[in-house]
Amino acid sequence: MARALITVPKAPRRGEEIEIRVLIAHPMETGHRVDATGRRVPRSLIRRFTCHYDGELVLAAELHPAVAANPYFAFYTIARDSGTLTFVWQGDDGFARTESVRIDVT
Amino acid sequence: MSRRTRGACRGTRALPTGRRGDAVAIVASVIAGCAAALVFSGARADTSGPGTAAVSAAAPEVSAGVRRSGLEDLQPATRAMQLDDGQNPGMLWVIEGESAWARRPDPAAPSCADCHDDARRTMRGVAARYPAFDAGLARPVDLGQRIDLCRTRHQGTAPFGPETAPRLQLEAFVAHQSRGLPIAPPDDARLAEFRARGALQYRTRMGQLDLACADCHDRNAGRRLGGSLIPQGHPTGYPIYRLEWQAAGSLQRRLRGCLTGVRAQPHAYDAVEAVELQLHLMRRAAGMPIETPAVRP
Amino acid sequence: MTGRRHALRIGAGLAAVAFTRRAAAAPDTLAGAIAAFTGGAPATAGGVRLEVAALVDNGNTVPITVSVDEALARVESVAVFNERNPERDVVRFVFGPRAARVRASTRIRLATSQKLVAVARLSDGTFRSDTVDVVVTLAACIEGEGG
Numbered sequence: 001m002a003r004a005l006i007t008v009p010k011a012p013r014r015g016e017e018i019e020i021r022v023l024i025a026h027p028m029e030t031g032h033r034v035d036a037t038g039r040r041v042p043r044s045l046i047r048r049f050t051c052h053y054d055g056e057l058v059l060a061a062e063l064h065p066a067v068a069a070n071p072y073f074a075f076y077t078i079a080r081d082s083g084t085l086t087f088v089w090q091g092d093d094g095f096a097r098t099e100s101v102r103i104d105v106t
Numbered sequence: 107m108s109r110r111t112r113g114a115c116r117g118t119r120a121l122p123t124g125r126r127g128d129a130v131a132i133v134a135s136v137i138a139g140c141a142a143a144l145v146f147s148g149a150r151a152d153t154s155g156p157g158t159a160a161v162s163a164a165a166p167e168v169s170a171g172v173r174r175s176g177l178e179d180l181q182p183a184t185r186a187m188q189l190d191d192g193q194n195p196g197m198l199w200v201i202e203g204e205s206a207w208a209r210r211p212d213p214a215a216p217s218c219a220d221c222h223d224d225a226r227r228t229m230r231g232v233a234a235r236y237p238a239f240d241a242g243l244a245r246p247v248d249l250g251q252r253i254d255l256c257r258t259r260h261q262g263t264a265p266f267g268p269e270t271a272p273r274l275q276l277e278a279f280v281a282h283q284s285r286g287l288p289i290a291p292p293d294d295a296r297l298a299e300f301r302a303r304g305a306l307q308y309r310t311r312m313g314q315l316d317l318a319c320a321d322c323h324d325r326n327a328g329r330r331l332g333g334s335l336i337p338q339g340h341p342t343g344y345p346i347y348r349l350e351w352q353a354a355g356s357l358q359r360r361l362r363g364c365l366t367g368v369r370a371q372p373h374a375y376d377a378v379e380a381v382e383l384q385l386h387l388m389r390r391a392a393g394m395p396i397e398t399p400a401v402r403p
Numbered sequence: 404m405t406g407r408r409h410a411l412r413i414g415a416g417l418a419a420v421a422f423t424r425r426a427a428a429a430p431d432t433l434a435g436a437i438a439a440f441t442g443g444a445p446a447t448a449g450g451v452r453l454e455v456a457a458l459v460d461n462g463n464t465v466p467i468t469v470s471v472d473e474a475l476a477r478v479e480s481v482a483v484f485n486e487r488n489p490e491r492d493v494v495r496f497v498f499g500p501r502a503a504r505v506r507a508s509t510r511i512r513l514a515t516s517q518k519l520v521a522v523a524r525l526s527d528g529t530f531r532s533d534t535v536d537v538v539v540t541l542a543a544c545i546e547g548e549g550g
Contacts, residue, residue, distance in 0.1 A: 052501075068512050
């Protein structure tokens with residue numbers, strides 16, 4: 001399960017500062033946990049997250065095991081033009097996910 | 107009362123080494139200390155004969171006027187996490203369940219939607235009246251079990267199994283359709299004997315710590331145990347996203363955790379005893395609004 | 404890694420000198436991790452703010468927010484470090500040209516009582532920091548990993 005929940009205002013006004021909230025399902029297994037049989041659960045993390053607005057960077061994040069499971073980020077951009085927000089998550093064991101959300105600026 | 111020595115929690119696991127070991131050592135002593143500090147007033151039921159368990163003298167049930175959902179006792183940041191769908195981790199399970207609702211397990215089998223159409227309409231109120239009696243099994247089942255029964259009886263496919271991701275996702279999606287609706291245990295005479303056994307379980311002392319649910323969650327709800335607030339324990343938001351689990355989980359999982367916490371044998375998943383206790387808890391919470399997906403520590 | 408914790412702000416009293424003990428700063432210490440990020444340069448307290456909720460319910464999921472004073476020179480990145488988790492790094496943010504302001508929130512794990520430090524790298528090559536002292540207590544009736 002690697003669904004992502006992305007929350008942006010539906011129809012922001014031009015020039016309005018908007019908050020972008022993203023949440024993705026991922027256990028962010030640290031590699032330090034031990035399971036019920038005593039075996040170390042192998043590390044498996046999301047390592048990197050980026051958000052671009054029409055190809056320009058809004059935010060990039062480098063994640064370490066101290067980031068909580070089901071990583072959440074909230075950050076801000078100015079709604080300049082109608083366009084596309086692109087979100088990319090990359091991590092261990094080939095984890096890769098891209099989501100795009102259209103912004104319609106009024 | 108010589109309950110102190112029986113209350114001492116030794117647990118069954120060796121203390122791990124390192125930093126976390128220090129943390130566990132502190133907790134073990136806190137539990138022992140707290141068990142000793144919980145002085146229960148009221149006479150214990152005088153039990154005799156084989157197979158009888160010690161039952162706490164009937165603690166005053168939490169009356170409708172003073173019932174509190176755990177939501178009210180969360181720290182502001184955690185409460186904000188639940189009340190904002192954009193940051194509620196439990197919503198990840200709900201949206202996954204939403205897409206599973208429309209998915210056929212195989213081309214020849216119906217999806218949930220094929221029989222139940224739009225869940226927003228047809229599943230509204232369902233979680234509020236579960237557990238429900240299942241005629242086929244002649245016993246009550248909870249919502250997760252009901253989903254698995256649909257899989258085998260109506261979709262011709264294998265059940266997901268208790269506490270599996272797909273079952274939790276569908277359970278979260280279905281229960282979410284009742285968010286805001288009051289818990290409404292069904293008026294079904296067939297449930298009476300099961301619910302009564304659940305009520306008895308709730309008052310029965312158990313485990314190495316020799317505590318009944320009522321001892322903490324009725325008698326001492328609102329007070330503190332080892333720095334944590336003791337909740338009343340109403341099942342208003344299941345499946346919950348529990349910060350301790352870093353995942354969503356069912357009421358069954360939570361109750362197994364409670365039983366382990368008092369060092370009693372937890373119920374097997376989907377066992378009738380597990381559902382009996384749920385029946386009692388839902389009756390105790392009747393009228394409180396469903397919050398699924400709730401966020402809890 | 405469970406429990407609730409209090410956050411106490413140390414405030415601007417933290418002297419820059421605390422981060423310049425290069426010679427003694429092993430990479431797995433908090434000072435060492437910060438020194439690796441700053442290349443040994445000092446980080447002046449203030450200008451960057453690390454917000455941690457005063458009371459949280461569980462160390463597994465602790466909301467934090469990093470933000471930088473708008474009056475400062477352009478911020479290139481903000482890194483957050485911890486003192487006593489198994490590893491020092493928590494998260495690093497790079498704010499791009501479309502970021503409206505230098506402010507980002509996330510949720511982190513805290514294993515035990517410890518310091519958390521946010522260090523901002525400014526475009527003029529200088530560094531700013533903020534430190535929060537966090538107290539983590541454990542919940543009773545731990546049920547263990549099996550849950």
